[in-house]
Amino acid sequence: MSVTEWAASGSSSLKADVTLGGGQFTLKYTGSNNFNGKSSISAKVKHAAWGSVGSGLQAKLFIKTGSSYTWYDSGTVNINSTGASTLTLSLSGISNLGDVREIGVQFLSPTNSSGTSAVYVDSVELQ
Secondary structure (H helix, E strand, O other): OEEOOOOOOOOOEEEEEEOOEEEEEEEEEEEEEEOOOOEEEEEEEEEOOOOOOOOOOOEEEEEEEEOOOOOEEEEOEEOOOOOOEEEEEEEOOOOOOHHHHEEEEEEEEEEEEOOOEEEEEEEEEEE
């Protein structure tokens, strides 16, 4: 859902309420996109201040390309609740950039986390 409680830029961001305690959750867009001629994609993310994040939440930006939905990601980054973390995925060397089928951010919750929290995604930029 789009909310106005936090934004890296502008006045709103995407938010998902999550249950912590191990596992993963994803905010994504599934649809046809052409990234030919582009060099990178980035997004700003954070988590809410509530909930016990244990050893910390992590996030990674990903795309899936071609009819086999081949996964490419930025690698995991530790995120926090006090400011935005930037995830960047270089598109160099990725095949089927003319057929990007999915774009998203995967959040990873450690097993020593508990309760509920929220994750946010904002400022998705294709360059």
